[in-house]
Amino acid sequence: MHTTLKALLAGAALLATSAAAQAQEEIIFGISAANGSLQERTASEFAKRANEKLGDKAVVKVFDSSQLGKDKDMLQKIKLGTMHLTLPSSTMPEIAPEYAIFDLPFMVKDRDHLARIDETLFKDVLVPAAEAQGYRPLAIWENGFRQITNNVRPINTPADLDGLKIRTPNSSWRVAMFEAYGANPTPMSFSEVFVALQTGVIDGQENPLTNIAAGKLDEVQKYLSMSGHVYSPAYPTVGIATFEKLDPEVQTVLAETAREVATWAREQGASADGELLQKLKDGGMEVNEADRQAFVDASKPLYEKFAAEVDGGQEMIEKAQSLADGS
Template identity: 90%
Template sequence: MSMGSGAALAQEEIIFGISASPGSLQEQTASEFARRANEKLGDKAVVKVFDSSQLGKDKDMLQKVKLGTMHLTLPSSTMPEIAPEYAIFDLPFLVKDRDHLARIDETLFKEVLVPAAEAQGYRPLAIWENGFRQITNNAKPITTPADLDGLKIRTPNSSWRVAMFSEYGANPTPMSFSEVFVALQTGVIDGQENPLTNIVGGKLNEVQKYLSMSGHVYSPAYPTVGIATFEKLDPEVQAVLAETAQEVAIWAREQGAAQDGTLLEELKAGGMEVNDTDRAAFVAASAPLYEKFASEVENGQAMIDQALSLADGS
């Protein structure tokens, strides 16, 4: 075999599976990551993105990156099941804005959250964006938690989100996102909560009248590898993937900020009535969730104090 024939070998494929659908910010970010990484990788390797849970649900894909049948995945609200510390992002009004998130990324994420996942065999390479969550419903504008009293509000299958909407006096109803449109259309539920990118993507304005800008939770998404599988890759490939994930985190926040305004206009044009909420009233009603995190998660109070101390750039 001549020395030159090595070039004919197939490129190593880096398989990146995500559950988000095409057009969502998560999918746009994964595609931008692949584009940038592939430019840098040249003929060393090629990143391929598989969206819409083609390779399994979030839990399945986390197993696969650990077992080595794929390389990267993008969990969001399933991360507290890997390491309870990730429930810090389920605390309402913890993240003030995207600049605050950038400071959490540089400190708490790298110092506490990454090691917590590594202890379970996973390594998140960055914090990407799912978005700030807002409330929609068909009964009335929601200004204070009291307005949610008795309303059936769909939440993701997250014990923390259920606890939050119970505290607010709603009747939280967990179900998968694919069932939400019909449940709203038929009146099985009164409302739901999601970032604007998902409200538009799911055409929920067709079956919801009121959009209340609560911004109660900022949902991150985490490009995550299984450590054992990742460390078998060429060190140069590892470096490109890690560095590009961090670069694209900044791109994702900029995209998220740019799209918020456009998406809001789109929903108004689609017939939704939009109102602001009484943030102080929601913050007051959220206190028990902070107590729950402080008592249930190791060093929980220290994590809360550190995250909140970063809100104003101190």
């Protein structure tokens, strides 16, 4: 009898454990950025912090390097409910054109300026614009200041880009930017860039140092031109319908942790810039400082395009610029 009771108790415990395991919902977080990039490290930091708070309620799992699809695919999946979170960056203007404010060259002065934009324009304008399309970005994370690499020559002025095939993200605004600079922009997913550079399908590309290093682009690129032409954020984003099916406590943890990790990401980005630059130099890249004013002058048509094509565009430009020095 004693043995039977022990067996029954053991069986009940096993069933309880199994039920608890089944109750723990998996929060699937897919990103296109490579392992080791700041976007991937931020997503992993987010998962670690969120999972500590979630306990047995749910577990966040991160899939990097486009394992779950390209950015466009993953945006569709969070709407359909086959995954919960993704991390678009330069593709966001294709969802809501207001996000092209970050595609205006030299719009963001520094990370403190970005923090002030986060507290105002992001909350008041950008989030509602995405929500109107069924998406909700939970925060602004760091992607970084973008630099230009290529295999033909150092890029000092836009004239040096003339005729070069430069990979851009699948963003009509980034394409317009590099057309204005005289390049031949070639949109493609980041996961395809290394081989395209290796085989000469494209001459170069533009990305933050963290993505250049994580993608090992120093192995297939000779010149690194420090242009800092765009600061591109990344946005931990959910599909509203899918997100609101989650337990309200889980929703709160995910939203609060996404905001919390935003500061961590900017600090990590700032502290890593010098180290990454040295790593790329050690990898054999030749580094030069681009002529900032030449690029600023060539960028004016982008500001005119944004003001003309985006509702409230001129007001957004003026608001963002007014925040540059903390005013």
